[in-house]
Amino acid sequence: MVDSKHQWKAWLYLFPAIILLLIFTLWPIINTVATAFIYNVEYKPVTIQVEVVENAEEEYLFTYVDPEEGVKYYMSAVVEEDGSVDLEYVSTPDGANGNFKYDNDLTAWTVTVGEKQYFIGATDDSDASLFEINDENVEKLGSSIYPASLFSESANKHATSKLDPNKGYNFGIFKGVSEAVRYVIASSEEGYLNTTDFLNDSAMLWPEKCKVGENNGFKFYYEDEDYNWLYLNTVVNDEGEVSIEYTVDQGVGFYYNSTHKAWICLVNEAEYYLGLDGINRIGVYALADIGAENAPTPAVMYMHRGEASAAVEMTNLSEDDAYRIGAHRAADGTQTYITTGAAVGGGMMLTEDFVNGESFSKFGMNNFIYVLTSRGRDFIVCLKNTLILTIITVPISTILALLIAVGLHSIKPLQKLLQTIFFLPYVTNSIAIGMVFAAMFNIVGINSTQESVGIINNILGVFGVERINWINYGAETWASFTALIVYIVWNALPFKILILLGGLQSINKQYYDAAKIDSTPKWRVLTRITVPLLSPMLTYTVITSFIGGFKEYSSVVGIFGEDKAVAGGANMNTIVGHIQNHLTITRDYGLAGAAALMLFVIIFIVTMINLRISKKSTHY
């Protein structure tokens, strides 16, 4: 009965659905799978040092774009046989060639163009540019002209360099090379410290509150993402050395420890270091834990405009990594020009402009490796959390739901009312009721004199249970998980009861009548008749709840808020939350895609196993 009129009409009716499905379902699946296999090459810092030990006779090329003039300089770093490195000037705009050489007397990079000699430098109001080497300029060098330095981001060694007490400097707290969040605090001429995001160059929190202090100190405080105030004080002493002090614990000074590569302070004879946890919150952590698994990474405080460093050390460049070489305008630090280099074959480097943030991509499985290792931030933790939650909540909620459904099925009076009550959690907003659970578990005024332990602790107290810190600051992992599990089970019950009760009501009464005649015990009826005949429904609920468990997300947000973590306690994030963090924080769609694909594979495998098991035990 296919007639031509139906043909076009049907396609016309289906047109909106098909178009939308193509754009928002089919294409995204293909694209997500594809992007999962396209990975961004990780940038690794290249340390700048005077001497090069390895990789003699290799050459690295990078470009340096002068944004003000729009001129692109090509430089190549040549490693000489004796291990020293020369930066060579491969081309200038007018085609002239020259070599950049580090002049130890001048403490600057010099170049010969034509007949004249220049050094690279910058003044307070000009960009990095070439200054002719003459008496006048040399005299200004170090006072009003600053030698441009090539710096790397791991330039911790600059931290205690000589500085001019009357000038502002850049201080940064940043997370490490592959992380997106960096805070740089830079002084401006008005005596205020401006805060800028190093990468995005956008203004950051509370610039008005950062004031350059008196007595040569630069005091700033800043509020981190968790709304914790962080007070830092930088002091420039008479020798021009800088130290950074943590003024919140009065008088505690941070000093840089090169063994641990971290800033360390002493509080009550215990050593602490300044670190950033998995979700970029800064805090002070026990030094004993440094480097341990899941321990916060040391926060790096760095400053530049130190001495112009000499040559470049580049060891063991690998084709799978990218490296960052920086050329930096030394003046007030508000603008940073950095070229990034990615190693390609033969020790050559591709160059990209760091400021514009163009990334460098490759095809391969690396995203999956990244997700499973360090660059995936907390994927393993999230996976573990998700597995724990699923494995614990699915059996509990299924058995409870089964018992309730069987109970409901066996009664006459009040059945409808109880059925409605048990369905009630279904029509709730999981975020909203999560907040109610959070309030129930919450201890108000913890550690203060007037403490209200929260309703759950009150109820447990009736049974003689000591006060438990469930979700407040420093809560133990098991306690936080218990709170979450209680909520998830509560939330999961109604759907299962509904399905199982529906299943029970469709079981033929004759089976029960037969059992009654045989006077079969109740539990036997349950295990021999009800559960086998209910097995298709049970299979359905178990499979859907496994899938739902692996996608657990909003219950975590409901209880623990958008940090998805307990302050000073466990990271409660799940895989879906992890994927979301990749979208909003790291902004790496490749990593997000890889994590989502892995989630899909896990769900697929678990569902297959479920079906396999249930095939053996399901009675149709």
Add this chain to the structure above:
Amino acid sequence: MENNSNSSLKVMKEKDIRKVASTQKVAKVFGQILVYTFLGIMALIVLFPFYFMIISSLKSLEEYRLAVPTLIPQSWKFQNYTDILIPFEMAEANGWVGTLVSPEAATNDFDLFTLFRNTMFVGIVSTILSLVITVLSAFAFARLNFKGKNALFAALLGTMMIPGELFTITNYATVMTKGGWFPTFFNGLGNMFGLFGPDFRIPFVDSSFAALIVPFLVSVFYIYLLRQNFLQIPNELYLAAKVDGTSDIKYLCKVMIPLALPTIISITILKMMGAWNSYMWPRLVANDDAHRLITNGLRNAFNDVSGNTDYPRQMAAVALVSLPLFLVFIFFRKYIMKGVSRSGIKG
């Protein structure tokens, strides 16, 4: 085995039978008590959070913080609700501050009115558009014959097996990429592509609202559900309508839709509840004051960092957000439970 019991029954004396019957009766009553106790306790556990929410929302902060909590508020503080329900500017203009509205409401960061308006807009528009698309598609699959129909339908059902996370990522990129086709088109639509000058704006038509609505307009499951429903309507009705020269659309509106109304109501309710409860996607694509939806707004508000969260007022907001869901549940219980048991979709 049946023979065995039969024969043993025969041997039983009447007295024994009576004894067995009475012990069975006792066991049955005892069992029923057990069942009711279990169900009663579970029902209390299920209801407790709601009870806690309501009593807490009516307490003053001082009372909420008592070491031994009160089970019924000592004094009923309805101000927690009016603080949220009445915009502070309005209270100020009418001189209600201090009476109907507390002065602390000035710092209220839960803008119920805007959130409600946004959510209703997104919910209604996406429900209507989604219903139109679903009805047309279901009609095509149920009544019309065309080449590749079965293959296409199978392909559509196949997409249901893919988890949403896999397309969230690319959809996020699509709607958020500055200068991409999606923001360009929908922001352009918002000012009619500059037809009436650059400052012309149609309210509510912009990229952020479109991002909340457009990607989720097609639900294969709803198409499937409605198609099954349409298939139950005898084809003779359609052929008769054709003979009378009735157009497809007229036939759809006059016959098919009324007959499939229960399913359509189920879809409408689930879709509206979806807008009300959705959190993850709105948080990703519309996390600003002008576009935030209610759930996201609730989670964002009352996050007082100094640890002095005003829990009673927070609970009042939670209760207000939960209330419409309960009302819908009371009036449409049948449709919700039917839709849910068939779909397994939460909201």
